[in-house]
Amino acid sequence: MTDPRPDCQTVARWLQTFLDREIDAPRANEVRTHLDDCRWCGLERDAYLEIKRIVSSGLAVPVDEARAIERLRAFAERLAHDGDGA
Numbered sequence: 001m002t003d004p005r006p007d008c009q010t011v012a013r014w015l016q017t018f019l020d021r022e023i024d025a026p027r028a029n030e031v032r033t034h035l036d037d038c039r040w041c042g043l044e045r046d047a048y049l050e051i052k053r054i055v056s057s058g059l060a061v062p063v064d065e066a067r068a069i070e071r072l073r074a075f076a077e078r079l080a081h082d083g084d085g086a
């Protein structure tokens with residue numbers, strides 16, 4: 001019960017699992033709390049939700065939108081790997 005609060009990198013790593021509802025409840029709570037306070041991670045969540053919405057719609061993705069998704073993915077990747085050096 002005294003786990004440290006996850007930082008942005010940790011939340012970024014958990015985010016996809018969280019949104020797929022495959023994360024365990026304590027982590028889900030940590031992520032939800034973090035997303036409430038952290039604008040940066042909130043934006044990332046919105047990006048993932050947008051990707052999921054488009055994918056699950058089954059519609060063909062327009063080229064411009066596909067590029068936007070790639071950018072969002074790259075952004076998420078960068079966030080997840082931030083701190084590895086570079």
Ligand SMILES: [Zn+2]
Binds near residue numbers: 034040041
């Ligand atoms: Zn954050």
